[in-house]
Amino acid sequence: MRVSLFITCYNDTLFPETGRAVVRLLERLGVEVEFRAGQTCCGQMHANTGFRGEAFSQAKRLVRLYADAEAVVIPSSSCVAMIRDQYPGLMEELGNETLRSQFAALLPRVYELSEFLIDRMGVEDVGASFPHRVTYHASCHGLRGLHLGDRPFRLLGKVRGLELAHLANLDRCCGFGGTFSVKNSEVSSAMLAVKLEDVLGTGAEYCTALDNSCLMHLGGAMHRQYAGMKTIHMAEILASTEKEPAEAAG
Amino acid sequence: MSAIADHPILDPALAPPFPVAVLPVLRNPQLRKNVAHAIDVIQAKRARLVAEKTDWQELRAAASAIKDHVLENLGAYLEQFEARCTAAGGTVHWAADAAEARRIILEILREEKAGEVIKIKTMTSAEIQLNPYLEAAGVRTYETDLAEIILQLGEDEPSHIVVPALHVNRSQVREIFARRMGIENLSDDPQALTAAARNYLRQKFLTVPTAISGANFLIAETGAVAVVESEGNGRMCLTLPRTMITLAGIEKVLPRFADLEVMLQLLARSATGERMNPYTSLWTGVTPGDGPQKFHIVLLDNGRSSILKGKTERQTLKCIRCAACMNSCPVYRQTGGHAYGSVYPGPIGAILTPQLEHMRHAQSLPFASSLCGACYEVCPVKINIPEVLIDLRAQVTDLERKRVARFFDPMYVGLRVANVVFSRAWLFHAAQWMGRLGLRIFTRKDGWIHSLPSVGAKWTETRDLRGLPKQTFHSWWAERKTASQQVGGSASQRAGDAAGDSTVSSKSDEKGTANSGEAQ
Numbered sequence: 001m002r003v004s005l006f007i008t009c010y011n012d013t014l015f016p017e018t019g020r021a022v023v024r025l026l027e028r029l030g031v032e033v034e035f036r037a038g039q040t041c042c043g044q045m046h047a048n049t050g051f052r053g054e055a056f057s058q059a060k061r062l063v064r065l066y067a068d069a070e071a072v073v074i075p076s077s078s079c080v081a082m083i084r085d086q087y088p089g090l091m092e093e094l095g096n097e098t099l100r101s102q103f104a105a106l107l108p109r110v111y112e113l114s115e116f117l118i119d120r121m122g123v124e125d126v127g128a129s130f131p132h133r134v135t136y137h138a139s140c141h142g143l144r145g146l147h148l149g150d151r152p153f154r155l156l157g158k159v160r161g162l163e164l165a166h167l168a169n170l171d172r173c174c175g176f177g178g179t180f181s182v183k184n185s186e187v188s189s190a191m192l193a194v195k196l197e198d199v200l201g202t203g204a205e206y207c208t209a210l211d212n213s214c215l216m217h218l219g220g221a222m223h224r225q226y227a228g229m230k231t232i233h234m235a236e237i238l239a240s241t242e243k244e245p246a247e248a249a250g
Numbered sequence: 251m252s253a254i255a256d257h258p259i260l261d262p263a264l265a266p267p268f269p270v271a272v273l274p275v276l277r278n279p280q281l282r283k284n285v286a287h288a289i290d291v292i293q294a295k296r297a298r299l300v301a302e303k304t305d306w307q308e309l310r311a312a313a314s315a316i317k318d319h320v321l322e323n324l325g326a327y328l329e330q331f332e333a334r335c336t337a338a339g340g341t342v343h344w345a346a347d348a349a350e351a352r353r354i355i356l357e358i359l360r361e362e363k364a365g366e367v368i369k370i371k372t373m374t375s376a377e378i379q380l381n382p383y384l385e386a387a388g389v390r391t392y393e394t395d396l397a398e399i400i401l402q403l404g405e406d407e408p409s410h411i412v413v414p415a416l417h418v419n420r421s422q423v424r425e426i427f428a429r430r431m432g433i434e435n436l437s438d439d440p441q442a443l444t445a446a447a448r449n450y451l452r453q454k455f456l457t458v459p460t461a462i463s464g465a466n467f468l469i470a471e472t473g474a475v476a477v478v479e480s481e482g483n484g485r486m487c488l489t490l491p492r493t494m495i496t497l498a499g500i501e502k503v504l505p506r507f508a509d510l511e512v513m514l515q516l517l518a519r520s521a522t523g524e525r526m527n528p529y530t531s532l533w534t535g536v537t538p539g540d541g542p543q544k545f546h547i548v549l550l551d552n553g554r555s556s557i558l559k560g561k562t563e564r565q566t567l568k569c570i571r572c573a574a575c576m577n578s579c580p581v582y583r584q585t586g587g588h589a590y591g592s593v594y595p596g597p598i599g600a601i602l603t604p605q606l607e608h609m610r611h612a613q614s615l616p617f618a619s620s621l622c623g624a625c626y627e628v629c630p631v632k633i634n635i636p637e638v639l640i641d642l643r644a645q646v647t648d649l650e651r652k653r654v655a656r657f658f659d660p661m662y663v664g665l666r667v668a669n670v671v672f673s674r675a676w677l678f679h680a681a682q683w684m685g686r687l688g689l690r691i692f693t694r695k696d697g698w699i700h701s702l703p704s705v706g707a708k709w710t711e712t713r714d715l716r717g718l719p720k721q722t723f724h725s726w727w728a729e730r731k732t733a734s735q736q737v738g739g740s741a742s743q744r745a746g747d748a749a750g751d752s753t754v755s756s757k758s759d760e761k762g763t764a765n766s767g768e769a770q
Contacts, residue, residue, distance in 0.1 A: 007723050009672065009678070011723060012682070012722050012723045012724055013682050013685070013718060013722055014716065014719070015719075015723075016721060016722055016723035016726055017719075019723035019727075020723065023727075035724070035727045037675060037724065038675045039675065039724075040671075040673075040674075040675055041668075041672040041678075043672075045665070045668070046665060046669060047640060048621060048643070049643060049647070049661070049665055050616075050640070050643030050644045050645075050646055050647030050648075051644075051665050051666075051669065052644040054665070054666075054669035057669065057673065058669075058672050058673075061672075061673070085637075086640070089562075089637075140620070140622035140623055140624070141623075144622070144623035144626070144627050145623060171624065172580055172624075173580040173620050173622035173624070175580065175620055176620065177619070177620025177621055177622070178620075178621075179617075179661065180617065180619065180620045180621070181708075182661070182705055182708040182709055183269065183617050183661070183708075184269050184272070184581075184617065184618060185269075185708035185709065185711060185712070186269065186272055186273060186276055187272050187276070187581055187584055187585060187618070188620070189712040189713075190276050190282075190584040190585075191580050191581070191583075191584055191620070192712065192713070194580075194583075194584070216715070216716070217713065219716070220709070220714045220715055220716075221712065221713050221714075223698055223714040223716075224700075224712065224713055224714045
């Protein structure tokens, strides 16, 4: 199988180690990975801030870029949710017939990483090893947008040496919300403080998630507060083996 | 003066924008504790009772379908309601806006020579700011719902649509009652407080012959009005007074009596976490010898018919005012309701208020959400609140596009520039390069950014930001591809040929850890 990796704009810029981990993980599982150099952004930031026309121009680019891809894997639930929840409306309102049919054909081939592993590949045990105490933060888009359900837990459950610490109030938002974190930074910070209490309460070494955006928020506060916990994208845990431990953990 | 905060402003035309209005709230530990505690209790009760309904999702789907159908045929159902209600002895009035509704109600009261009026809790009357209008016209208003009494006597404003005094705790209630009712040695025991309210109310019920209510539902096929409540004060108002005036938004109509079967199951569980609300009152016009002998109903538009025109926005009108959205909202949990500057706070308020104001006011409200989707998940009539929020954000942005001030808004300029940047990969890559260069001076030795200027400062006030890594993912990939081609990786060659120029592909055992250099 040949998979096209859409790394997303902020992972490309801020979290390249997540992309490297996805490549390592998928190749280890026998998947051929390609990377289309023309990719930039899915348009989520623009759409969610009210720049609808701009979001559409990025949506259009993305649909055309991946029109012939066998499968597109995206290590970010919120970007997948953007494509699933918001693209249909954008296409309906601003797109033409060709673009709409291209999008309709592409949509079932777009996967969030844990969906791809479990639903498309049918694997739970990816042969990973990560001997640390870890808590999982369910991002809102993964939980309520994509309905990832227990997929992340099934994957983490098979990681050797990983001790999973249950996070209280799992369904509560961390307060990031894209430009919300800046436009309403005070409320966002208040929400973050409450979330952080639960996260730090787990006593885990790492907080993981399927979205680096939440992790950037939580990790930024952890670093500010010398909280003694690190954040790590789940792709990096799943890519980690005894021979080659995760970059961040190493 | 309220015991807990400066007097809140719930007029969207006058209220400060949300990010400003939240500041005193966020610094008020008592208020935040009251709000979080109260909604956690309601949420837990709701979750327990929803879980026991195996057909919850089917009920939601049914309610949503009923409401969609009503909105498709709103005019016809309202006319049917008017005909049936009139035939049953009621008088139906139509009010295009708040001013007209207030005028109609005052005229009825004048006709009745009413100097006093008792009220069943109605948020719609707060929407049209009825109480201050009546008081100014010389009509004393007495709220009869316990929470509304607390607010009225405490000169406070509602912060929640089901539990309006949710932000007040019982020791604060005790203080208000003791002071305003003149009771010495009042304890903060809930029973004592309720008894005090009961004594205060009983006089009003027995002496004031005119009452004002809202409506939860209007039944088109019978002309009936339904009010649900928990304290029996509504039942008293529907039994003792001579005249009843009901104020109802036009979206409250349901086609059939049987539709209540769906709605009441959803409403009680969603609103208060009860299987059934304690009092459900239904009345149809006037019944000789039973209850008020004069019945007026004012059907209020006040912006609703313009909401109906929006394809995405119209779902706002499906709301049955259960408040499950605010109880589940992580923003509301931190801020409470007053910061929304409207009688309708929380997620539903964030979409309803600016639309009722024809987008002229409350433009900050659609942005007062992290779009976490919890509201949509709990909404008993399946209003996709995040979808409407995003749509309204686009409307606000479209208004901003016409203003000169936009060029001085770093967020606006940034997003416009970002749009150009994302239109070409090479521009994006150049911007990444410049960003890394520009952020270098802010990046400390530990690889983290602790302080940024302009919009960035809003982030770094409470959070650090990891400095940009030396190498982006795409440049790592390009390097890896070149390296594997030099080694002679045939797989990548084949893949690259197949996918054309813009695609590079690789499946190799090459390690590809050429770089790294992330700050850890």
